[in-house]
Every structure is written in structure tokens, then in C-alpha cells.
Amino acid sequence: MKLAVISCIHGNYEALNAVLSDIDDCKADEIYCLGDLVGYGPHPNAVVEMIRSLDIPTSQGCWDEDIVEGLNACECSYPSQLAEQRGRLAHEWTNEVIHPEVREYLATLPMTLKKDNLCFVHGSPNSEHEYLLPSMDGFAALERVMSVDADVLFCGHTHVPYVRNLEEATLAVRVKEPGKGERATQLETPVKKIINAGSVGEPRHGRPNATYVIYDTDTMQVELREVPYDYKLTCEAIIDKGLPPIFAWRLARGMEFAERADDPDHVCQR
Amino acid sequence: MRWAILSGIEGNLPAYEAVLEDIKRQREKVDELFVIGDSVGLQGDNEATIKRLRAPKPGELNPQVCIGWWEEQCFCLHGLSGLPDAPELVAKHGVEGAEALWKSVSRESVAWMRSCHFGFFESGCLLIHGSTMGYADELTPETPAIQLCDRLIRADANALFCGRSGRTFECWVTPEKLRSTVTTLDEVQEPKEQGKTPRRVVGVGSVGHEPGQASYALYDSVGDEVTFRTVAYGRSKGFG
Numbered sequence: 001m002k003l004a005v006i007s008c009i010h011g012n013y014e015a016l017n018a019v020l021s022d023i024d025d026c027k028a029d030e031i032y033c034l035g036d037l038v039g040y041g042p043h044p045n046a047v048v049e050m051i052r053s054l055d056i057p058t059s060q061g062c063w064d065e066d067i068v069e070g071l072n073a074c075e076c077s078y079p080s081q082l083a084e085q086r087g088r089l090a091h092e093w094t095n096e097v098i099h100p101e102v103r104e105y106l107a108t109l110p111m112t113l114k115k116d117n118l119c120f121v122h123g124s125p126n127s128e129h130e131y132l133l134p135s136m137d138g139f140a141a142l143e144r145v146m147s148v149d150a151d152v153l154f155c156g157h158t159h160v161p162y163v164r165n166l167e168e169a170t171l172a173v174r175v176k177e178p179g180k181g182e183r184a185t186q187l188e189t190p191v192k193k194i195i196n197a198g199s200v201g202e203p204r205h206g207r208p209n210a211t212y213v214i215y216d217t218d219t220m221q222v223e224l225r226e227v228p229y230d231y232k233l234t235c236e237a238i239i240d241k242g243l244p245p246i247f248a249w250r251l252a253r254g255m256e257f258a259e260r261a262d263d264p265d266h267v268c269q270r
Numbered sequence: 271m272r273w274a275i276l277s278g279i280e281g282n283l284p285a286y287e288a289v290l291e292d293i294k295r296q297r298e299k300v301d302e303l304f305v306i307g308d309s310v311g312l313q314g315d316n317e318a319t320i321k322r323l324r325a326p327k328p329g330e331l332n333p334q335v336c337i338g339w340w341e342e343q344c345f346c347l348h349g350l351s352g353l354p355d356a357p358e359l360v361a362k363h364g365v366e367g368a369e370a371l372w373k374s375v376s377r378e379s380v381a382w383m384r385s386c387h388f389g390f391f392e393s394g395c396l397l398i399h400g401s402t403m404g405y406a407d408e409l410t411p412e413t414p415a416i417q418l419c420d421r422l423i424r425a426d427a428n429a430l431f432c433g434r435s436g437r438t439f440e441c442w443v444t445p446e447k448l449r450s451t452v453t454t455l456d457e458v459q460e461p462k463e464q465g466k467t468p469r470r471v472v473g474v475g476s477v478g479h480e481p482g483q484a485s486y487a488l489y490d491s492v493g494d495e496v497t498f499r500t501v502a503y504g505r506s507k508g509f510g
Contacts, residue, residue, distance in 0.1 A: 126403075134454070137423050139416070139419050139420065139423055139445045139448060139464070139466070140420050140423045142416060142448065143417060143419065146414070147417070161454070161455060162452055162453060162454045163452070163453040164450060164451070164453075165449075165450070165451045165453075166449075166450055167448070167449045167450075168447060168448065168449050169445075169447070170445075170446040170447050170448070171415045171419060171443060171445050172442075172443075172444040173415045173418070173441060173442065173443055173444075174442040174444075175411045175440070175442075176439065176440040176441075177411060177438065177439045177440075178438050178439075178500070187416065189416075226455055
């Protein structure tokens, strides 16, 4: 079975349409979505309506959560104060235009979706805000996959797609308890994968094209897809709606505007 | 350097006094005293325990105290963090438990607990009530190895001393090997082999939870050696 996994659409209707057409061309059997349907982009309601009309199973992203719960993430969600100010503006705009039924729908989204040995989350199984970067410690990454009893963990949130194979992991454990003596065990795990689906509507891999992944459950093959679309239409809409122009500027370049999180492993406790 | 590491006094002042006596009796001098959370609870006199912690007697070690699960419940009840109806506390100890805790800790003591640390990092060791995941994270010898490994990596520590479980144990975790290969849109990166030296999670026991029997840990930071102590006190002491 061929699965298409999309993430981080961020109110970019043009990009979503292009990706859905590409998924059609690839003849995927099912589509899963990893959240962040809204935020940054100019068409949050249209994006949510499209996802709902296609009945696409979707996990909740951090932006979806913020629209439901109110902006409650700590400063760790943004790489800089400037980015935080821009994010706040985008949140306020989205919060204002979002339809009540769309907000209600976003509130129903689960944090985690499971299908057999596959798990779908926005950030990580711990939090919608945690970044699973490809450079993360291998054993810590392995823990995220194993914590949800999966072989393949699909995530988004970083906006840069990648596949990470974790193989031949071996952990030795020796336990000493007073009165119970000492015992030793060894843990060996089969191949585990983390697949980051990138971003449909706000890519940050250095090009403006939308990204997503196709996964074949029979062969375990992953295809990272890059889909060109008319991003200028979205950029114009961003400007027209009065959103910060920098969102259009970076969308046209596929980059995160030169700012990096100081502590990307940090998990927001709020 | 020798450290005494305690957790879970839970307001049981006689148990704490018994441990202090045991520390004094040690042939090798103890240099530091850490209390890693749950100083208050439902096992005795919280106010008297806090007073004792804040004002050690002349010649006694000055305890370095961090917050634990029970302190967090106090913060909830006082509207300082979390949810004001303290759902974790009510689920475990009922409304009566919440009421008892509310009545037994003054606002001044809560303010003092608020000023305590979340944990301590000394000589490559993290001393914390739960783990870096949170105050409620309960690590035990039965915790999956990969989870223990993750908590050690998050802490970037060689040893993690914790108290949430109330149990005494040492778990040595050795992440022996792992091959990681990353593929991006533009390249397949060279596989990376990863392995780490052994690290350990140490449960330091509980001073006040088990009536008549207090447990704690002594740690020799030079020899990297842990010794667990069990101290009988009150009625269970001696030939009864």
C-alpha cells in the first residue's frame, strides 16, 4: 500500500492543491496529515475545509493547538524574538479570520495517529513543539520511535524533509538493587525509521517547492517528493491580507529567514 | 567528596532526624547534603520539616533542596503553576489529601519552596526528583532501557540521581552501538556509527514514606561509588 504523508500546510491553499494533484499522479492509496494546517499563510479556512472534505486523518500541529488553546507556547517555539513577534502577528490574524467550525475541528485533532507499525505525529510523540532534527542523538531519536511502539515514526514541524534509518542498535543494562542482587539484560532493536514529511506550505529546504513523502508499506521504500507550484500567488495573497511581508519573502526562497533555535531539543512544558 | 542524597521526606521529621544522625555517624565525612524533592507530603509535620531544612543546627550540613512532586502539588493548590484543582494530587490522594496538604503548608513555606531549584548538576551528575522530562517522571529498574538512556542523554549526565519512585537501585546503561543514515532531498549522508560509555540512573530511596524505615544514598564522587543506607527509627528501631 502506498501512503502519502503531508505536513505543515500553513494556510497555503495553492501548495496544497499542487501536492494533492501530485499524490493523485503517484496513485497513493491513503493520505495522512501531520498538522499545522493553519498559521503563516493566507487561506487557513480553505485548507482545513479541503482536508476535511477529503477525510484525511490528521494529527494536531502546534499552530492548530495554539488556535484552539490560545497562544501558550514559551519563547522556545521561536528561534528569535523577531521570529516570535512575527509569529504572534500571524497567530492574531489567523485567530481573527478562522471560522468557528474550523476551530472546533482543530480541537478534535489527536496528538498521535497509529496505523499498524506506523505512527504519525507533528513534532514528536512528546510534544507538538519538539523538533526531531536529523542531527539529534541517535539513541534519543530511537527512543521517540520506540515510545510509541512503532517501527516508523512520521513527523513534520522542521519543514525540511528527511529519512533517518536507525539500525543495529544495542543497549546493555545492568541493574543492582539492595537485597535483590545484580542482573544484566541486552536490548537489540530491528531497523527503525524516522520520516520527516517536510512542509507543503512553508518549505525551508532552500527552494520554494512544496515537499511531502510517499511511503510504500510493503517495501518500506520512502520517496521524498518536491512539487513546484505557483508560490507567487500565495506570496501575493500574504501581502494582500496584511500578513508580515517577510512571510512572502521567505516562502519565495524556501528558507527560515536566517534564524536558528538555540536549543532545538528543548521541550516546551507549557 | 561524599554526598548524601535524600528524597521523599514527605513531612516525616523523625525519619529525617534519623537520617541526619546516620550521616553524622559515617566514618568518612559527608561533604554535601542534597534533598531532591518531596520534602513535604502527608506523612507528618510539613511546617516543622521545612523549618528544620531551612535552619540546620550548628555544625550540620546546609541542605541543598530542590522541588519534587509534592511541592508541585502545593504550587498547583496555591495557583502558582499547573492547574489550580491539582488533578494529579486529587487522583492519587483524593480531595481529603488535597485539603490536608493545603492546610499543612503555609503560604510562606510555599514561597520558600518556589525559590528552590528544579535540580542540581554537579560533577557530571544530575540530581533531580523525576527526570529532565518532568517532576512526575518515575524511573525504576523496570523502566525500558531506551527510556533510561534517553533521560541520561537529555541530561547530558554520566549519572542521574532521582527520587520519584522511592526505590533504591542502580541501573547501568551502555548504549553500545547504533548505525544512523540520513537521506535528504539532496543527498544520502555517510552512515554514522554511534556508541557511548556506560552511564547510570540511581534511585535514592525515600526517607519518610515507609514508616519506621528511611532509605537514602551516599555517593563518593571521586571513586564514583554509590552506597545505599537504610535507617530504622521510631518503634521499629532496636529490639522493640
